[in-house]
Amino acid sequence: MRAEVGLMLGPSLGINYSPRSPPNAKVKERSVIHDCVSQFLNETEREREMLYIIGLGLGDEQDITLRGLEAVKKCDKVYVEAYTSLLSFGLSTHALEKLYGKPITVADREMVEEKADAILSHSLSSDVAFLVVGDPFGATTHTDLVVRAKKLGVNVKVVHNASVMNAIGICGLQLYRYGETISIPFFTQSWRPYSFYDKILNNRSLALHTLCLLDIRVKEPSLESLCRGRKQYEPPRYMTINTAIEQLLEVEQMRGGKAYNEDTCCVGLARLGSDDQKIVAGTMRQLRVVDFGAPLHCLVIVGKENMLELVVRKLDATRGICARAPIHDTVLHLSFMSVPCLMMLKYLTSNLLLNAKELIHVI
Ligand SMILES: C[S@@+](CC[C@H](N)C(=O)[O-])C[C@H]1O[C@@H](n2cnc3c(N)ncnc32)[C@H](O)[C@@H]1O
Structure with missing residues (x-):
């Protein structure tokens, strides 16, 4: 590499290699090039902060x-x-x-x-x-x-x-079928922003899933302390899936755009990536009362599930990955089960090595 850099640097230093140069001049040229190359490499190879x-x-x-x-x-x-x-x-x-x-x-x-x-x-x-x-x-x-x-x-x-952005893949909904992610902030008496609603509406109109990230308040100065001019911090707060659903339903009631309702299918995910992660699928009404335990929590509002997603989610339910799947969904989708769907189940049984017992659970 040093030789290559030397050849590159030679002309830029005004030194031309010529077979006719006298031997002494050649030695001098070589030494100048050698010094320059060493300096160049020292600077580029040196581990910088x-x-x-x-x-x-x-x-x-x-x-x-x-x-x-x-x-x-x-x-x-x-x-x-x-x-x-x-x-x-x-x-x-x-x-x-x-x-x-x-x-x-x-x-x-x-x-x-x-x-x-x-x-x-x-x-x-x-x-x-x-x-x-x-x-x-x-x-x-x-x-x-x-x-x-x-x-x-x-x-x-x-x-x-x-990241949470890819770990949610575990619930069986395909990552490339998500729309814009939203953040749900804690509502206060005087601050109840509804701006995330339009994004859900848009995602749902495109049949896409919506990942809802839930507010975290760590070391936030209290309003009163700010008014008094002496910062005092509130205890940390992490939004639960239950609070998120309460707020989502309030916004739907206020906006009335029919983006979702209590019967909309969602998946709640808590502490993803840790040994005691908890994932539960159900309607908003069902998930509103589930105890998901310690933070962090996030929520997926399901768009339109394709058949693969549906089957995977049902399988997860039987294997205990998703703790519960809404029964009415299963009945609805399976009553429409057509030849391609049955072929897909056959594919799943042969390729994912599912056993017959699991398959019966799904059906
Ligand atoms: C602002 S995001 C930060 C994401 C982080 N940098 C990452 O790549 O995962 C934080 C929000 O994502 C969600 N979140 C992050 N980690 C989570 C986890 N392990 N389980 C469930 N939700 C999680 C929560 O809603 C949390 O409030």
């Missing part, structure tokens, strides 16, 4: 990728972003510190949004890791941090990981 933005995955500290772990190990400073998502053990950094063998700074929204320069200035002189639960660009964009880093001349490397 880096800001690593690393996805942690969804379950616990073990879900970091090998590439991510290697990066963390060589960093002098490690931050964990703690306001857009949550690992199964909550906000505690103890497990992460034990695995990485170094202290971790919890970066709240204020730190990331208002004091990012402190994180970035460290990255100019040493390697820094910025950890994000899930994937750094899955439903949370840390693009702002990347743009600011680039402006300051900080090198950035991203290490991806699993």
Whole structure:
């Protein structure tokens, strides 16, 4: 490679290789080129300080990728972003510190949004890791941090990981049949935004599924404390599937666009990626009263299921992945079961190695 670079650099340095050059001149030329090439390679090959933005995955500290772990190990400073998502053990950094063998700074929204320069200035002189639960660009964009880093001349490397955006695939609804994802914020007495409704309406009119991400409020200053001019923080809150459904039904009542109703089929998913994840399919009325347990929760409003999705969901129900499937759906769809559908069931039994007992459960 050094020889190739030398040939490339020679002319640009004003040095021409000529078979007729005298031997001494040739030696001198070679040494100038050698120095320039070494300098060039030293600069490009040198490991430069880096800001690593690393996805942690969804379950616990073990879900970091090998590439991510290697990066963390060589960093002098490690931050964990703690306001857009949550690992199964909550906000505690103890497990992460034990695995990485170094202290971790919890970066709240204020730190990331208002004091990012402190994180970035460290990255100019040493390697820094910025950890994000899930994937750094899955439903949370840390693009702002990347743009600011680039402006300051900080090198950035991203290490991806699993995200809620793809983990929802486990419920059997195909990822490419989802429309726009929505976020449902906690309603307050004076703030009840309905803007997500039109997106659901649009998705449903196109027969697409809607992933609803539910609000997280961590280290939010209380309104009263802001009025008093002295910040005091509210305890953390994570929206449950039950609250999300209450709010969705309120919005439907107010807007009346018939985007969905209490009988609309949904899937509730809690703590995806952890050992005690819970996934339940049912109507809004049914899911409204299910206890999904600890956070985090999200909800899928089902569009129009195709036959494969339907069969997979029913199978999941029998295997306990989706705890419950709405009975009326099964009856409705199976009464329309035609020859192609039966052929597909045959395909499933032969290719997915389902046994006859499971198939009977589905039917
Ligand atoms: C703003 S998104 C952050 C996504 C994250 N960066 C990722 O790639 O997964 C956070 C929301 O996604 C949903 N969510 C994230 N992780 C989840 C999990 N493990 N189980 C269920 N829902 C989850 C919750 O509704 C949560 O409020």
